[in-house]
Amino acid sequence: MRTLVPILTVIAAIVAIWYAAAIFMNAQWARDQAARAGTELSVSALVADTWSQDRPRLPAPHQVVAELWDTTVGKKITSKRSLVFHGWITLSATLLGFGIGTGLGILLAVGIVHNRAMDMSVMPWAIASQTIPILAIAPMIIVVLNSVGVQGLLPKAFISAYLSFFPVVVGMVKGLRSPDAMQLDLMRTYSASAGQVFWKLRLPASMPYLFTSLKIGVAASLVGAIVGELPTGAIRGLGARMLSGSYYGQTIQIWSALFAAAIVAAALVGIVGLIQRVTLKRMGMAR
Structure with a gap:
């Protein structure tokens, strides 16, 4: 348990930094799309958009996990997408x-x-x-x-x-x-x-x-x-x-x-x- 807590703490810190970096790196694309549409994004909408883009500069952790799950469990092992x-x-x-x-x-x-x-x-x-x-x-x-x-x-x-x-x-x-x-x-x-x-x-x-x-x-x-x-x-x-x-x-x-x-x-x-x-x-x- 003594070794588990520090490991989980480090992992949590890395994930938090990763999410923050995803917002920073993907924000410009979200703002450009909103400007083309003539709308303004609130902070919550901006965050949600940066974490859900199809082709982000930096994907959010949950996007990577979802892709891993889909391409390992969700596909047959003989599939070229597996x-x-x-x-x-x-x-x-x-x-x-x-x-x-x-x-x-x-x-x-x-x-x-x-x-x-x-x-x-x-x-x-x-x-x-x-x-x-x-x-x-x-x-x-x-x-x-x-x-x-x-x-x-x-x-x-x-x-x-x-x-x-x-x-x-x-x-x-x-x-x-x-x-x-x-x-x-x-x-x-x-x-x-x-x-x-x-x-x-x-x-x-x-x-x-x-x-x-x-x-x-x-x-x-x-x-x-x-x-x-x-x-x-x-x-x-x-x-x-x-x-x-x-x-x-x-x-x-x-x-x-x-x-x-x-x-x-x-x-x-x-x-x-x-x-x-x-x-x-x-x-x-x-x-």
Whole structure:
């Protein structure tokens, strides 16, 4: 209860600010329409109008909630107007890219920790790769892959993998290096091989770091999947939903897709957190 009250207070404040901002940003349109009609708007009528416009600059919270309800519960999941349908398209690319990025990240981290040459050569390139804006390379990746016949889910998955592998690499490297010198010396006194040190000491010690990086990576994967849908003129997916909303000035549609993406990201991070608690508890690292 102590944590619930502050959270609800912050949410209430955000909603109040949002409603006030909607009045401010949508008021000019309401005044212009009233001037064309030769009427004057009272304060209450102005507020009501700014909160009910079909194409507002900033939709009111209840408009976004109504759109979310209509496009999730009110539509069949096979409908092209269903956010469940579009969300599944984006989620498929996200999970595939997250799996690819996580696998590559773990393998690269193991190589960096166990090979001095990889540490000195590969790690700087991995860091430098993240300085390139994803919006700049996403169209290039898609065009190149399309030219060799790779279309559909894979191009978006590769972009997701690009964004997710780096947090996994950094977290896993830090985790594999987390055992101190005394623990490593103890393993050597037992004549443990490099493989035994890895499986019995380094890998278990890296689990908290790995799961922390996976939470970041899975959210980044979703961003990558959405970004991958934008430069292709896609007609399916949450990114495509945002794109079509921007083409036709449907701001409510854009905001509902944004909130749907946020809900999907929160669910994915929550699932990773649940797996983390179960795994660490079975390993004796958490209560």
